[in-house]
Amino acid sequence: MIAYNQAQEAVQNVAQQVAHAADQLQLHGFDRYYNAMVGTYVSEVYKSLNYPTFAHSTNRAQTPLTSIEQAVMYTTLYGKSHFNRFSAVIAQIMGNNIRTEAVNRTINIVDYGCGQAIASLALLSYLEQYVNCGNFTLNFYLVEPSQTTLDLAVLLVTKMSSRIAANVTIYPYHKDLADFLEHDRQTLAPADYSMHLFSNVLDIVEVQQQIPNLCNYLHGIEGKQMVIAAGPRYSSNYQGLQQLKESLHNVIVKQDVANFSVESEIYSIRNNHWIHCSSYGVMMGLCFKNAQTGASKTELAA
Numbered sequence: 001m002i003a004y005n006q007a008q009e010a011v012q013n014v015a016q017q018v019a020h021a022a023d024q025l026q027l028h029g030f031d032r033y034y035n036a037m038v039g040t041y042v043s044e045v046y047k048s049l050n051y052p053t054f055a056h057s058t059n060r061a062q063t064p065l066t067s068i069e070q071a072v073m074y075t076t077l078y079g080k081s082h083f084n085r086f087s088a089v090i091a092q093i094m095g096n097n098i099r100t101e102a103v104n105r106t107i108n109i110v111d112y113g114c115g116q117a118i119a120s121l122a123l124l125s126y127l128e129q130y131v132n133c134g135n136f137t138l139n140f141y142l143v144e145p146s147q148t149t150l151d152l153a154v155l156l157v158t159k160m161s162s163r164i165a166a167n168v169t170i171y172p173y174h175k176d177l178a179d180f181l182e183h184d185r186q187t188l189a190p191a192d193y194s195m196h197l198f199s200n201v202l203d204i205v206e207v208q209q210q211i212p213n214l215c216n217y218l219h220g221i222e223g224k225q226m227v228i229a230a231g232p233r234y235s236s237n238y239q240g241l242q243q244l245k246e247s248l249h250n251v252i253v254k255q256d257v258a259n260f261s262v263e264s265e266i267y268s269i270r271n272n273h274w275i276h277c278s279s280y281g282v283m284m285g286l287c288f289k290n291a292q293t294g295a296s297k298t299e300l301a302a
Contacts, residue, residue, distance in 0.1 A: 014044050014068050018152070026159035030083050030121055033156075037075040038267040045072045051269055062204060064146035071116065071152055076267055078200075079118060081279035084262040086122040086199050089230045093254050093285035099131045106137040108194040112177060112201055114142045117153035119199035119228075124160045136166035139191070145176040178206065181213045194221050198229035202240030211240075215247040219290055226254075227286040233259060234282075241284045248286060255285035 021036035049069045058065060061078065065071050111120045120140055127133050140157055144150040154172050161168040173180055196218065201207050218225060229244065231237040241257045261280045268275045 010044065010048060011068065014040060014072060017044065018068060018072065019155075022155050022159045025121075025156060026162055029163070030125060030160075031080075034075065034080045034083070037072055037079065040072050041076040041267070041269075045069045045076075046269075049073055051077075064144075065149050066146065068148060068152075071149055073269075075116065077269060079116070080266045081262070081264045081277075082118045082200060083122055084264045085260075085279055085281045085283075086119045086197075086228075086230050087125060088260065088262045089228060089255070089281075089283040089285070090122055090126045092260075092283065093226075093228060094126065094130075096130065102132050102134045104135045105193070106139070106191040108139045108141065108191045109197065110141045110143070110194065111153075111197045111199075112143050113198075113204070113207065114144045114153050115146075115149055115200070117142055117157050119197040119230075120153075120157050121160050123195070123197065124157070124164065127166070128164050133164045133166040136164075138166045138168045140168065140170045141173065142170065143173045143175060143177065143180055145174070147174050150174055176206070177210045177214070181210060181217060190222060193224045193226060196225065196227045198227070198231070198244075200231045202229055202244060203231050203234050203237035204240075205236075208236075208240050208243060211243050211247055215244070218248065222290055224289050225287065227251075227284070229284045230281050232282070233280040237282050241282060245284060245286060248288065251286045251288040253285075254287055255283060257282060257284045 017040040018037070021033050021040060024036045025033035051073070054070060054073050055061075058070060058074075061074055065074060109120060109123060111117055114120065117140075120142070127136075138161070140161075142150060142153050142157065144153060150172050154170055157168075157170055161170075175183075218227075227244070227248075229241055231240070238257065245251070245253070245257065259280070260283055261278045263276065264279050265274060265276055267273070
């Protein structure tokens with residue numbers, strides 16, 4: 001009983017520190033959030049979860065996370081480099097020009113296999129820096145098979161979105177892509193744009209198997225579409241990006257499949273100190289416009 005109570009207290013301590021980290025995101029942005037999550041790992045998580053155990057239980061972070069401790073370790077290991085990579089891709093595709101004019105826009109953002117919604121956080125950070133969002137309506141659709149991770153994603157997008165003036169709504173879906181495409185089509189009010197974010201998911205075999213269904217869905221959404229994808233520099237990721245590009249029709253290639261790298265300051269679990277490193281990835285950006293059907297609603301399956 002004593003051991004059980006101690007374990008429960010440790011979990012509560014981690015949860016409280018994660019909540020503090022989310023507050024840092026709201027107040028100061030992603031870098032401070034990452035630093036706070038590293039602090040949570042150093043002060044609490046390392047005592048109960050080492051990297052070999054994490055790697056074995058999550059198949060090196062390719063299967064859904066099941067605990068808040070795993071989420072903290074994932075962020076410590078990968079969060080900063082993933083955020084910096086996706087931020088670089090967004091800037092490459094959307095440009096670094098500051099837009100000060102207040103325009104009315106409704107944008108749907110679908111984050112596939114969102115994890116902790118790092119791609120969505122990178123987009124919000126970009127909008128905060130470069131775009132006047134005062135008249136924006138942003139609808140986030142977060143699709144994630146891990147309930148633990150999805151809960152954290154909703155919290156983080158909520159905190160980060162408070163840093164901009166847009167009207168933001170979040171729709172969480174506790175599903176993998178196949179299940180969602182098959183069972184959970186939802187209606188969505190028409191939007192000026194729909195953005196489809198793929199961060200570190202197109203290298204996964206199960207996701208690649210769904211690309212034909214995914215493309216059918218993408219071509220069923222009315223209006224202007226943008227696909228932004230990034231992932232590790234693995235052969236499987238090249239394959240996933242190329243498969244998605246070739247399966248879509250009548251696209252404008254804003255950024256062809258290409259290698260890139262970013263510099264990051266991260267905490268090394270192996271070395272137990274901060275290091276400067278390069279993060280190598282593959283990116284792609286596509287745009288296309290689907291025909292209007294005249295219907296008042298658009299189906300969304302993501």
